[in-house]
Amino acid sequence: xxxxxxxxxxxxxxxxxxxxxxxxxxxxxxxxANERFEAGGFxxxxxxxxxxxxxxxxxxxAIELNAPGRPPLVVETVDDGQILGWSWLVAPxxxxxxxxxxxxxxxxxxxxxxxxxxxxxxxxLGYELLxxxxxxxxxxxxxxxxxxxxxxxxxxxxxx
Amino acid sequence: MTLARPVAVPAANPMLPVPLRIHAGRRELADTFTVExxxxxxxxxxxxxxxxxxxxxxxxxxxxxxxxxxxxxPDTLIHTVRAVGAVTERMRGLKPGDTIGVRGPFGSAWPxxxxxxxxxxxxxxxxxxxxxxxxxxxxxxxxxxxxxxxVLYGARTPGDILYRRELERWRGRFDMEVAVTVDRADPSWAxxxxxxxxxxxxxxxxxxxxxxxxxxxxxxxxxAVAELEKRGVAGDAVHVSMERNMxxxxxxxxxxxxxxxxxxxxxxxxxxxxxxAIFNIREx
Numbered sequence: 067x068x069x070x071x072x073x074x075x076x077x078x079x080x081x082x083x084x085x086x087x088x089x090x091x092x093x094x095x096x097x098x099a100n101e102r103f104e105a106g107g108f109x110x111x112x113x114x115x116x117x118x119x120x121x122x123x124x125x126x127x128a129i130e131l132n133a134p135g136r137p138p139l140v141v142e143t144v145d146d147g148q149i150l151g152w153s154w155l156v157a158p159x160x161x162x163x164x165x166x167x168x169x170x171x172x173x174x175x176x177x178x179x180x181x182x183x184x185x186x187x188x189x190x191l192g193y194e195l196l197x198x199x200x201x202x203x204x205x206x207x208x209x210x211x212x213x214x215x216x217x218x219x220x221x222x223x224x225x226x
Numbered sequence: 227m228t229l230a231r232p233v234a235v236p237a238a239n240p241m242l243p244v245p246l247r248i249h250a251g252r253r254e255l256a257d258t259f260t261v262e263x264x265x266x267x268x269x270x271x272x273x274x275x276x277x278x279x280x281x282x283x284x285x286x287x288x289x290x291x292x293x294x295x296x297x298x299x300p301d302t303l304i305h306t307v308r309a310v311g312a313v314t315e316r317m318r319g320l321k322p323g324d325t326i327g328v329r330g331p332f333g334s335a336w337p338x339x340x341x342x343x344x345x346x347x348x349x350x351x352x353x354x355x356x357x358x359x360x361x362x363x364x365x366x367x368x369x370x371x372x373x374x375x376x377v378l379y380g381a382r383t384p385g386d387i388l389y390r391r392e393l394e395r396w397r398g399r400f401d402m403e404v405a406v407t408v409d410r411a412d413p414s415w416a417x418x419x420x421x422x423x424x425x426x427x428x429x430x431x432x433x434x435x436x437x438x439x440x441x442x443x444x445x446x447x448x449x450a451v452a453e454l455e456k457r458g459v460a461g462d463a464v465h466v467s468m469e470r471n472m473x474x475x476x477x478x479x480x481x482x483x484x485x486x487x488x489x490x491x492x493x494x495x496x497x498x499x500x501x502x503a504i505f506n507i508r509e510x
Contacts, residue, residue: 128413137413139410139411140410140415141410143418143419145418209424212423212449213409213421216382217351217382217409217445217446218352218353218380
């Protein structure tokens with residue numbers, strides 16, 4: 067059994083939540099839980115209800131896209147200290163990808179439905195969370211665009 | 227017919243290629259190969275990390291190729307080449323004992339001496355690892371002179387990782403950190419997937435005492451430099467290797483003019499602070 071004070075310390079010490087004051091942190095802790103995924107286990111599947119986001123404490127998670135007749139394509143990996151999942155913020159709250167642990171993964175999960183309710187009730191919490199998620203979304207979007215460019219291919223003017 | 231090994235010192239006449247015999251060649255990737263040339267017996271082929279040579283396939287043409295061997299071993303001259311055009315395709319077909327004309331070495335170098343005392347961050351994308359490898363060799367050969375050493379490398383897929391065995395060997399060392407990521411993979415790949423700039427964010431270097439060397443496609447370099455700046459590395463501690471259409475290699479022909487600079491003689495290695503004003507101007 068994981069104690070709540072351990073969760074609170076994890077959240078307090080993580081750079082993503084830096085600057086969030088104690089009362090708001092307490093709201094977050096109320097929606098948080100520790101989870102563990104064995105290698106090969108899914109954190110979520112495409113099309114499923116996006117009712118959580120995760121702070122990866124250790125391990126590695128592959129974000130995968132499935133297409134019929136071919137192996138899944140890994141488009142990104144997320145590991146220690148990173149935030150996973152923002153579909154819980156955007157209606158209709160469905161996952162767009164699969165997330166599969168590629169190694170034993172420990173994470174703090176946050177109940178998105180619970181948080182959405184708290185954000186509606188307390189806009190300060192909403193602002194604090196959104197201002198942290200927008201850069202994550204922006205970085206991921208920029209990274210995805212870079213990956214689409216196929217920079218290292220023969221047309222990418224690689225060196226040598 | 228085999229030629230005697232030449233004794234001429236390269237670059238004595240910068241426009242005159244010196245014929246050097248291919249000692250060995252190997253396939254690196256589907257479209258990429260490495261050629262080892264026999265330098266002149268007398269004095270070998272000294273060069274500085276980051277410099278390039280003009281390699282001439284007789285009767286076909288000449289191409290600028292970075293030197294990718296160990297600068298402390300002038301007895302071997304190594305180039306890693308991607309076969310993308312007529313010259314490099316023909317070069318790929320050459321065998322040990324065949325000769326290539328070599329002019330060089332040309333251009334500026336990674337400032338490895340200036341970086342002593344600093345953490346070193348090498349950020350490479352695709353074939354950009356080849357021009358950086360001499361600087362990495364230098365850092366490892368003089369390991370005590372540097373702080374932490376990071377090699378951050380991005381490739382298209384796991385099958386496109388250049389110098390894979392060497393990266394694995396480096397990764398096994400206790401005195402450096404190597405992180406590799408690919409743009410896309412199937413689930414059999416257990417490593418990172420994502421852009422190489424993501425690795426910059428995770429590397430635990432001291433931004434105030436770091437020198438960064440960046441080489442790869444220009445777009446990748448722009449994002450890598452931005453990420454390094456975001457981490458607090460100053461522009462005068464970041465160095466990039468530029469690439470343009472180099473022909474004469476000595477600043478005569480103007481093909482590689484880039485704003486006020488010629489890549490061949492003022493570069494290819496530039497301090498980012500010196501070129502920041504033109505780095506993002508697409509018309510140049």
